[in-house]
Amino acid sequence: METVLTTHFADERYRHVDTYVQYGGYSALRKAFSCPKERIVEEVRKANLRGRGGAGFPAGVKWGFLPKDLSRPRILVINADEGEPGTFKDRQIMSRGPHLLIEGIAIASYAMTIHSTYIYIRGEFVREAKIMEEAVAEAYAKGFLGKNILGSGFHLDVYVHRGAGAYICGEETSLINSLEGKRGWPRIKPPFPASVGAFGLPTIVNNVETIADVPWIVNNGGEKFASLGVEKNGGTRLIGVSGPVNRPGVYELSAGVLLREVIYTHAGGLKDGKQLKAVIPGGSSTPVLRPDEIDVTFDIESMGKIGTMPGSGGVIVIPEGACMVRALSVLMNFYAHESCGQCTPCREGTGWLAKIVGRIENGQGREGDIELILDVCDNMMGRTICPLADAAVMPAQSFIWKFREEFDRHIADKKCPFGNKF
Amino acid sequence: MSVAFSDTARRELEEILSRYPNKEAAILPALHLAQREFGYVSDEAIVHVAELLGFTPARIEGVASFYTMYNRKPVGRYHLQICRNLSCSLLGAEHLIEHVSKKLRINPGETTPDGKFTLSKVECLGSCGTAPVMQVNDDYHENLTEEKIDSLLDRLP
Numbered sequence: 001m002e003t004v005l006t007t008h009f010a011d012e013r014y015r016h017v018d019t020y021v022q023y024g025g026y027s028a029l030r031k032a033f034s035c036p037k038e039r040i041v042e043e044v045r046k047a048n049l050r051g052r053g054g055a056g057f058p059a060g061v062k063w064g065f066l067p068k069d070l071s072r073p074r075i076l077v078i079n080a081d082e083g084e085p086g087t088f089k090d091r092q093i094m095s096r097g098p099h100l101l102i103e104g105i106a107i108a109s110y111a112m113t114i115h116s117t118y119i120y121i122r123g124e125f126v127r128e129a130k131i132m133e134e135a136v137a138e139a140y141a142k143g144f145l146g147k148n149i150l151g152s153g154f155h156l157d158v159y160v161h162r163g164a165g166a167y168i169c170g171e172e173t174s175l176i177n178s179l180e181g182k183r184g185w186p187r188i189k190p191p192f193p194a195s196v197g198a199f200g201l202p203t204i205v206n207n208v209e210t211i212a213d214v215p216w217i218v219n220n221g222g223e224k225f226a227s228l229g230v231e232k233n234g235g236t237r238l239i240g241v242s243g244p245v246n247r248p249g250v251y252e253l254s255a256g257v258l259l260r261e262v263i264y265t266h267a268g269g270l271k272d273g274k275q276l277k278a279v280i281p282g283g284s285s286t287p288v289l290r291p292d293e294i295d296v297t298f299d300i301e302s303m304g305k306i307g308t309m310p311g312s313g314g315v316i317v318i319p320e321g322a323c324m325v326r327a328l329s330v331l332m333n334f335y336a337h338e339s340c341g342q343c344t345p346c347r348e349g350t351g352w353l354a355k356i357v358g359r360i361e362n363g364q365g366r367e368g369d370i371e372l373i374l375d376v377c378d379n380m381m382g383r384t385i386c387p388l389a390d391a392a393v394m395p396a397q398s399f400i401w402k403f404r405e406e407f408d409r410h411i412a413d414k415k416c417p418f419g420n421k422f
Numbered sequence: 423m424s425v426a427f428s429d430t431a432r433r434e435l436e437e438i439l440s441r442y443p444n445k446e447a448a449i450l451p452a453l454h455l456a457q458r459e460f461g462y463v464s465d466e467a468i469v470h471v472a473e474l475l476g477f478t479p480a481r482i483e484g485v486a487s488f489y490t491m492y493n494r495k496p497v498g499r500y501h502l503q504i505c506r507n508l509s510c511s512l513l514g515a516e517h518l519i520e521h522v523s524k525k526l527r528i529n530p531g532e533t534t535p536d537g538k539f540t541l542s543k544v545e546c547l548g549s550c551g552t553a554p555v556m557q558v559n560d561d562y563h564e565n566l567t568e569e570k571i572d573s574l575l576d577r578l579p
Contacts (some may be wrong), residue, residue, distance in 0.1 A: 085507045085546040123454070123491045124547055126560040159441045164450055164489035167545065181449035183488040199443050242509035242550035249551045284508060284546075314550065316509055330508050334545050340488075422511055 002228055004216045004236050006252040009096040015131060017138040020099040026144055028215035032107045032153040035218075040111035044214065046222030048234030051087075053079055053170070053207035054283060054312040056300045063112055065194035066202050074202040076114045077179065077310035078105065078211060080132075081163050081170040082119040084283035085334060086314025089238035090208035092250050094121070094128040097212065098135035102158065104211035106144060107218055109156050112204060116157050120175050123164040133160045157199070167338035171386045172205040174340065185342045204220070209238055230256040241267040241299035243317035244274065244351070255299040255310070262315055263294065270319050278318040278403070282311025284331050285391035287398035288318075307398070323418035324403040325410050328395060329361045335392035346389035349380040353396055361420065365411035370400060425466045427474070431455050445475045449485050453492050462493040478482035485538060490544070498533045500578055503557040507542040514567075518554055519543055521568050525575065529534035539575070 013019040020026070020412055032040055045060030066074055078101065082090040082416055093101060105117050119136075121129045136158050139145040147155045163169050169178045173187035176198045197203020213235055217225045226234035233255035238249045239262055246268030253262065263269065270276060276291045281298075287308040289296075296302050303309050318327060336354035341347045353376055356369050377397050380389040400407060409417055427435065438451045452475060456467040463486050465479075472479040486492045493501075504510075504519050519541075523529060526539050533540040549555040552564035556571070563574060 063510075080550045083546055086509055086550050088548050088550050088552075091548055122548065123489070124557060127562070154539075161441075164453065165491035166489050178450065179446075179447060181446040181485065183485055199447075241552055242553055243512050248553070281461060316512075316550070318512065322512060327508060330506070330511050334507055337545055376466065421515070422516060 001254060003252045005097065005100060005238065015096055015098055015135065017142050019293055025099055026103055027269040028218040029103050029106050029144060030150060032110055032218050033150060033172065037111045040107065040218060043217055043222035047217045047225035048229065048232055049210060049213055049217065049225065050300065051075045051207055052209035052237065052312065054084060059206060059210050066112055066193065066204065067195060070113055073199055074112060074114045075198045076105065076109050077175065077198055077203055077205045078117065078119040078208055079170060079172065079175055079205050080119055080208045081120055081175060082286040083167045083170050084285065084312045084314055086240065086242055086280060086283045086316040087312040088240050089250050089313060091125060091128055093208050093212050098132050099139065100212040100215060101208055102135055102139050104214035105158060106149065106156055106212055107214050110154050110223065115155055118179055119158065119160045120179055121160060121162055121164045127160050129160055133162050136160060166245055168340045168388060174386065175205060176203060185340050188385055196210060229254050230297060230299050232301060237298065237313050239298065239313045239315060241315045241317065244271040244319050245269065245317050247272055255297065257298050259296050259298060262298065263317060270317065275320040276317065277320045277322060278324065280316040282309050282312040284316065285394055286311040288402060290402050302316055317403060322422055323416055324399055324406045325357065325361045326416065326418065328399040328420065329357045330355045331395050332392065335388065339388055343384040345380045345383045349376050349389060350392050352376050353392060360407060360410045361416055363415040369411060370407050373400060423466060425460055425470055427455065427459055427470065432458050447481060448475060453486055457492060462496045499538050500539045500558055501542065503542045503544040505547045505555045507546040510554040513553045515554040518566060518568065518571060522571060
């Protein structure tokens with residue numbers, strides 16, 4: 001099938017500008033400069049490009065939220081704070097095809113009349129930040145960034161900004177606060193970043209993969225991009241498969257692919273011929289699925305019908321013999337660790353979820369603990385500034401709804417039937 | 423005891439400041455620089471960054487304490503950070519943490535008496551397809567096994 005992003009990823013030199021140009025790179029930027037700006041935004045809208053960070057908001061629509069008045073400078077921020085457990089696709093784009101992102105940034109910035117872009121990359125990605133910085137320097141040297149780009153009169157500066165270890169900074173308003181040198185606390189909306197964002201200026205925050213898709217859309221047209229996917233979910237997606245499968249990794253696939261095919265055809269099925277017990281389809285925050293639910297396509301609407309979402313495309317495969325209570329305990333510890341502490345329901349709720357699930361796993365669960373977990377969930381869901389509380393609730397509820405008998409057994413037997421280990 | 427940036431770090435900070443519309447936005451990069459310069463973000467380093475950027479130490483401390491990558495206490499020459507999240511755990515990360523803990527005779531969060539290694543359990547490092555994963559200082563080590571960790575730890579000077 002046709003690929004948008006990974007076509008030349010096998011070539012190690014692709015991350016350098018000369019090789020990128022040899023493969024036709026930066027031709028979309030040239031083409032963009034000959035188009036009216038509105039036309040580019042229109043193509044992205046027609047492409048049905050949905051945000052790849054997890055929320056799936058249509059990129060073209062988001063761009064349209066910027067104020068029409070150009071008197072205040074605007075800012076583009078690239079969300080490269082990839083941290084959703086199970087997700088490792090943006091790292092691949094940045095290390096293997098950094099110029100896809102830079103070209104996308106240049107086109108998007110031109111289309112939105114933006115002259116400063118910050119790439120906010122998670123602090124742990126030291127190597128990827130270095131590769132991005134080198135690629136940005138190459139792009140400046142070749143005249144793809146900086147003043148009067150390709151003789152168009154358009155100028156753009158791109159900066160790489162490293163985070164410092166906080167999952168919450170993947171949330172766009174938290175990311176903006178962090179970029180500004182503050183604690184990464186999410187902001188109350190409205191105002192939305194498109195009117196008041198980074199440094200008080202109108203700001204668009206887009207995921208790495210979303211922006212890296214833009215050059216292909218400009219070269220081939222929005223409709224062509226849309227046709228690679230399914231209705232309302234244009235293009236391909238980078239789907240990362242992790243856990244005990246034969247071929248873990250990132251696969252570029254149409255949203256029309258079945259989750260079953262992702263696991264068994266592309267990732268080669270489970271190791272040692274094991275059976276599937278459960279699968280988290282789109283990063284740790286998305287509701288878990290049972291093996292009888294995997295004949296679902298990877299688009300937002302189909303996944304929504306069965307109560308989950310494709311999120312950031314991080315498929316985590318859980319094999320038979322793995323304890324679901326232990327798996328949930330790992331996740332609940334994560335959310336408790338990463339809650340920023342600003343909203344009480346999340347700060348306290350994530351801590352209690354970690355504590356209660358942890359005691360069930362350790363054989364100290366009490367009668368009524370499961371109801372207590374669900375009650376805590378009810379007091380968190382939708383009651384906070386940002387969706388981190390929801391992100392903890394969705395796995396907690398779905399693990400219990402779908403694997404309730406394992407939780408009951410832990411409490412009844414006063415021990416983990418799987419021996420407290422994976 | 424007060425500390426100060428080297429000339430190189432000062433020049434880097436100047437360049438960093440030129441990227442942003444205000445000095446506040448340079449706090450995170452300046453703290454990264456401080457950690458590189460002094461090995462960890464000590465109270466003195468906080469005061470120095472505060473002076474360089476023109477903020478109160480409390481303001482800088484408030485930022486530094488929010489982010490896990492700023493070590494507010496000294497760490498060993500090699501900071502072994504093993505991911506404990508789900509994809510890594512399913513592929514043996516819990517055993518690896520136990521293995522390293524036994525081998526170095528330290529618990530997670532502790533440093534060996536010779537100051538060579540600090541062991542930490544960390545959250546998702548974004549490398550789930552090559553789990554289990556450990557970050558040693560700036561570098562990722564992927565697809566880990568006990569044997570690979572042993573040979574790596576024995577090799578580090």
